[in-house]
Amino acid sequence: MTAISDREQLSYIAAQAADARVNVEIETEGMTLNIGPQHPATHGTLRIVAKLDGEQVIAADPIMGYMHRGYEKLAEVRTYPQVTTLINRIDWVGSFANEVPFILAAEKLMDVEAPPRAAWIRTILFEMSRIANISLFLGDMGLQVGAVTPAFFAFRDREHVLNQIEAATGGRFHPNFDRIGGIKDDLPAGWIAETKRAMKKIRSFCDEIEGLLQGNEIFEARCRGIGVIPADVGLSYGLSGANIRASGVDWDTRRDNPCGLVHNELDWKVWTHPDGDSFARFWVRLQEVRESTKMVDQLCDGLPSGPVMAKVPRIIKVPAGEAYVETENPLGVMGYYVVSKGDLTPYRVKIRSASFNNISITPWLLKGVYVPDIVTILGSLYFILGDIDR
Amino acid sequence: MTDVAILGELAYWQQTGIRVGAGLAAVLLVAGTLVYLHLFKLVSFMQSRLGPMEAGPFGSLQLLAEVGKFLQKEDIFPRKADRFVFAAAPFVVLMSTFLLVVVVPGGPDAWFINSELGIYLAMAVSSVSVIGILMAGWGSASKYSLLGGLRATGQLIAYELPLILAVMGVVIQAETMNMQGIVQAQADGEIFGWGGIGNPYILTQFVAFVIFMIAMQAELTQTPFDMPIAESELVTGYMTEYSGMRFLLFFIGEFATAGVFSAIASVLFLGGWWAPIPGLGFDDNVWNLLGPLVLVTKVVVLTFIIFWARFSLPRFREDQLQQLAWKVLIPLALANIVVTALLKIVF
Amino acid sequence: MSRLSSIDTPVEEETEVVESDEAREALLAKIQTELGDAVVGSHLVPGADLWVRVDRSAWATAGAYLKTGVGFEYFNFLSAIDWKPSPFGRDMDAQVDLSLGHDEASEVDMAIEQGVAGGDTRFQVFARVNDIVNGLGVTLKADVPDDDLSIGSWVPVYSGANWHERECWEMYGISFEGHPGLRHIYLPAGFEGNPLRKDYPLLARRLKPWPGIVDVEQMPGDDGPADAVETAEAAE
Numbered sequence: 001m002t003a004i005s006d007r008e009q010l011s012y013i014a015a016q017a018a019d020a021r022v023n024v025e026i027e028t029e030g031m032t033l034n035i036g037p038q039h040p041a042t043h044g045t046l047r048i049v050a051k052l053d054g055e056q057v058i059a060a061d062p063i064m065g066y067m068h069r070g071y072e073k074l075a076e077v078r079t080y081p082q083v084t085t086l087i088n089r090i091d092w093v094g095s096f097a098n099e100v101p102f103i104l105a106a107e108k109l110m111d112v113e114a115p116p117r118a119a120w121i122r123t124i125l126f127e128m129s130r131i132a133n134i135s136l137f138l139g140d141m142g143l144q145v146g147a148v149t150p151a152f153f154a155f156r157d158r159e160h161v162l163n164q165i166e167a168a169t170g171g172r173f174h175p176n177f178d179r180i181g182g183i184k185d186d187l188p189a190g191w192i193a194e195t196k197r198a199m200k201k202i203r204s205f206c207d208e209i210e211g212l213l214q215g216n217e218i219f220e221a222r223c224r225g226i227g228v229i230p231a232d233v234g235l236s237y238g239l240s241g242a243n244i245r246a247s248g249v250d251w252d253t254r255r256d257n258p259c260g261l262v263h264n265e266l267d268w269k270v271w272t273h274p275d276g277d278s279f280a281r282f283w284v285r286l287q288e289v290r291e292s293t294k295m296v297d298q299l300c301d302g303l304p305s306g307p308v309m310a311k312v313p314r315i316i317k318v319p320a321g322e323a324y325v326e327t328e329n330p331l332g333v334m335g336y337y338v339v340s341k342g343d344l345t346p347y348r349v350k351i352r353s354a355s356f357n358n359i360s361i362t363p364w365l366l367k368g369v370y371v372p373d374i375v376t377i378l379g380s381l382y383f384i385l386g387d388i389d390r
Numbered sequence: 391m392t393d394v395a396i397l398g399e400l401a402y403w404q405q406t407g408i409r410v411g412a413g414l415a416a417v418l419l420v421a422g423t424l425v426y427l428h429l430f431k432l433v434s435f436m437q438s439r440l441g442p443m444e445a446g447p448f449g450s451l452q453l454l455a456e457v458g459k460f461l462q463k464e465d466i467f468p469r470k471a472d473r474f475v476f477a478a479a480p481f482v483v484l485m486s487t488f489l490l491v492v493v494v495p496g497g498p499d500a501w502f503i504n505s506e507l508g509i510y511l512a513m514a515v516s517s518v519s520v521i522g523i524l525m526a527g528w529g530s531a532s533k534y535s536l537l538g539g540l541r542a543t544g545q546l547i548a549y550e551l552p553l554i555l556a557v558m559g560v561v562i563q564a565e566t567m568n569m570q571g572i573v574q575a576q577a578d579g580e581i582f583g584w585g586g587i588g589n590p591y592i593l594t595q596f597v598a599f600v601i602f603m604i605a606m607q608a609e610l611t612q613t614p615f616d617m618p619i620a621e622s623e624l625v626t627g628y629m630t631e632y633s634g635m636r637f638l639l640f641f642i643g644e645f646a647t648a649g650v651f652s653a654i655a656s657v658l659f660l661g662g663w664w665a666p667i668p669g670l671g672f673d674d675n676v677w678n679l680l681g682p683l684v685l686v687t688k689v690v691v692l693t694f695i696i697f698w699a700r701f702s703l704p705r706f707r708e709d710q711l712q713q714l715a716w717k718v719l720i721p722l723a724l725a726n727i728v729v730t731a732l733l734k735i736v737f
Numbered sequence: 738m739s740r741l742s743s744i745d746t747p748v749e750e751e752t753e754v755v756e757s758d759e760a761r762e763a764l765l766a767k768i769q770t771e772l773g774d775a776v777v778g779s780h781l782v783p784g785a786d787l788w789v790r791v792d793r794s795a796w797a798t799a800g801a802y803l804k805t806g807v808g809f810e811y812f813n814f815l816s817a818i819d820w821k822p823s824p825f826g827r828d829m830d831a832q833v834d835l836s837l838g839h840d841e842a843s844e845v846d847m848a849i850e851q852g853v854a855g856g857d858t859r860f861q862v863f864a865r866v867n868d869i870v871n872g873l874g875v876t877l878k879a880d881v882p883d884d885d886l887s888i889g890s891w892v893p894v895y896s897g898a899n900w901h902e903r904e905c906w907e908m909y910g911i912s913f914e915g916h917p918g919l920r921h922i923y924l925p926a927g928f929e930g931n932p933l934r935k936d937y938p939l940l941a942r943r944l945k946p947w948p949g950i951v952d953v954e955q956m957p958g959d960d961g962p963a964d965a966v967e968t969a970e971a972a973e
Contacts, residue, residue: 031533033533033534033537034533035623039625040621040622040623040625055537055708064922064923065921065922065923065924065925068923068924070932072908072933073932073933073939074939074941076823076939077939077942108785142704143622144622145622145704145705146613146614146616146620146622146703146704146705147613147702147703147704147705148437148613148701149436149437149701149702152437152438152439153437153438156438212702213704216703216704218614218703218704218705218706219704221706221707221710222704222705222706222707222710232810233896235810235811235812235869236804236810236811236812236894236895236896236897237812237895237896237897238811238812238813238814238895238897239897249869251811251869256869256872257872257874320852321852321853322788322852322853323786324786324865324874324876326813333813335813335814335865337814337816337863337865337876339818339852341850348818348819350814350816350818352813352814352865356900357812357814357897360897360899360900361896361897364896370707370708370709371537371623371624372617372620372623372707372708373707374623375622375623379622389923
């Protein structure tokens with residue numbers, strides 16, 4: 001007499017065998033789907049080669065370089081002030097934030113410190129470029145899962161912030177405003193009041209997005225449990241920004257390593273989410289925009305007086321040495337490893353961009369998901385192609 | 391006295407001519423109205439923009455410009471496409487729209503066909519578009535199109551069931567499958583003895599109405615059920631490879647079908663071409679002119695709901711929308727039939 | 738708020754500097770005891786940063802120790818550097834740039850001079866990992882000799898090193914033993930050459946001369962660009 005467990009075992013084997021027979025009979029050939037380089041879901045020219053079984057992804061391999069501009073090589077033949085023009089184009093929706101870590105690294109090597117007012121204005125513009133960047137994400141995430149209207153709202157309200165950036169720096173997209181030793185100009189008259197109004201509009205935009213997307217059952221069904229990144233995997237892939245905070249890692253360079261910026265003098269909070277899925281990433285970013293608007297308000301209130309430029313030589317020669325400075329940019333941690341030999345130009349600039357690391361997890365993350373989820377996951381990881389291809 | 395009286399005296403070919411003209415008008419004019427009102431203006435309002443403003447007053451001639459643009463475009467065939475299937479697919483889709491429109495009555499005598507099995511015929515021919523979509527998906531020789539075509543097929547077949555089951559409640563209550571009869575049943579109906587507005591079945595068959603609207607949204611592959619098109623992942627699904635006139639045919643088909651399905655829904659649930667106007671009998675000849683206008687008004691209201699949902703909601707994933715059809719809508723529709731049948735016996 | 742009275746911002750960073758300094762020293766000591774002779778150089782800037790140069794053979798072990806032994810779980814980046822100055826010298830600069838403050842060095846100085854934490858070879862691989870709990874970061878370096886441009890891969894330890902090593906391989910020609918697939922990442926599959934090496938010419942500059950103008954900007958309180966050169970010389 002066979003024991004119950006043995007019988008269960010046997011019936012399990014029989015069922016497996018039957019399944020195997022069926023599977024062999026209806027076995028189908030896999031299909032390779034090229035998503036990109038020209039594709040609406042990839043924000044530019046990223047290409048993902050996905051091997052599919054039906055609609056399920058067996059393996060996905062992102063291929064980039066369609067927009068590689070070789071900034072690391074180009075930076076070697078440009079003087080330090082000229083480099084900011086290049087690096088403005090790395091993450092082109094939050095350009096000002098790109099300049100900050102490079103300038104800070106150069107300042108660190110030169111042992112120059114920006115005057116307080118310059119540091120505060122830097123922080124204001126840094127946070128405003130975060131708002132400009134992430135509010136685009138909030139609309140775009142809706143677009144990726146099929147809701148068209150939030151994208152229009154995002155473009156509408158992002159305009160208020162861009163207008164303020166333009167008023168202060170003269171450039172909507174590429175401010176090129178940060179200088180070694182300070183910033184180019186002081187703020188124009190009336191700017192602070194106008195900025196506070198813009199922040200109010202951004203906050204109401206956040207509420208609108210919360211109602212339109214976050215509270216929507218379909219949105220939740222599409223995002224919850226999709227693309228779960230455990231904290232340890234995220235760390236070993238070097239994920240940063242909201243992507244790692246959505247996995248429950250309480251780490252924000254603005255708070256933990258604030259070199260040069262004045263975030264530590266403000267009252268704010270680092271938001272994390274324990275789930276690690278697409279919804280968590282969306283949620284954390286939404287809170288971050290809100291937090292940024294509060295920060296900008298505080299910064300506007302407490303703006304110190306004084307000069308906006310330290311005494312620096314006209315022809316900037318940076319003393320020999322190596323420095324690495326990273327800041328918490330809109331897309332995640334962005335750092336510049338600057339090697340100087342005491343020359344007009346940097347000897348080597350290693351650009352550590354956030355999206356390159358963030359997107360390197362995709363081969364691991366996309367395995368086994370369905371085709372519609374590719375879009376959700378890519379959308380929620382949020383990359384800007386210039387930030388990958390540098 | 392009116393045109394209908396004249397219609398009886400016309401030769402057969404003349405009557406046919408009028409019918410073809412009316413059919414074209416019912417498809418093209420309705421589609422144009424919907425595109426302008428909803429796609430151009432309503433959506434622009436929702437998204438805080440103006441929409442087309444240059445061509446004609448408030449951009450009302452924009453449609454003509456668009457049609458002109460599409461007609462000028464090159465008719466591109468992908469190199470590996472199955473040329474005949476690829477070329478024929480848009481016509482099959484549009485044909486199903488034309489077949490649908492013939493069952494919708496516009497007045498006591500303004501109808502194309504007055505079949506005893508009107509709604510049955512409508513449900514049957516609405517499935518023809520699946521073949522066209524599958525043809526487009528297969529014939530394009532593109533992976534995106536194929537995925538889109540297959541998704542569309544699965545989805546349309548799944549949602550046909552709740553659609554038909556929702557209709558059954560109305561049919562049981564009206565005791566007829568004749569569309570004209572369903573209109574009359576609603577016009578003659580009474581709400582607890584009060585016959586002021588007849589008895590539009592949206593009141594008694596509200597569950598069926600909701601199911602019908604949801605299933606209709608899915609049949610039209612509009613967001614939140616637009617997985618087969620899904621711009622952000624499949625580009626535009628089965629329409630990816632189409633350009634020029636053939637794309638225009640798909641486009642007209644999409645909006646005309648939205649109009650025709652809304653017309654069927656308004657016949658089933660809102661009293662069709664009939665409206666409670668005192669002093670007008672059901673068979674009054676005035677209805678032959680007024681009826682189509684009343685119907686179009688109801689169509690605009692129903693399509694407003696469709697486009698409202700389309701531009702505010704995200705889309706379901708393929709498996710989620712299948713679950714919605716099989717696990718929620720179909721059991722609900724079956725329950726509705728049972729309850730309707732029981733109440734029919736009781737009252 | 739008192740911040741409005743600008744410049745007298747309180748400076749109380751002394752204690753913090755000492756603290757993090759201790760932490761970094763302790764970390765350096767730990768790495769030295771674990772890896773022994775494999776640590777061939779180090780550089781510590783108190784309160785700022787730590788560089789550790791390890792032997793090539795201990796590269797993979799060092800990564801594994803940092804991750805599992807001392808909690809540096811966060812992979813930041815990995816790259817390489819070519820210490821041999823460009824043979825093209827400064828001829829890629831514009832004449833304006835040359836005249837302003839770079840006359841004496843315009844001839845090519847081909848001496849290899851490594852940066853912090855020393856070095857013996859032309860190529861060095863460097864990587865940075867972080868301990869996010871204590872807020873520490875460390876930059877690891879390793880020499881890679883010219884005759885055998887290869888080093889152990891970090892992919893088994895830090896999955897994120899995969900793409901960085903691919904980039905490093907295509908930009909410098911340094912291969913990583915144990916990497917699951919060294920393929921081109923940015924450049925087309927058939928590309929020849931290693932663009933980030935200093936002896937790889939920047940074709941854009943060679944085809945079309947750089948218009949070149951040194952950014953001389955009106956500073957607040959300065960008179961004009963006339964004294965630009967003097968200021969530059971005064972700064973040196």
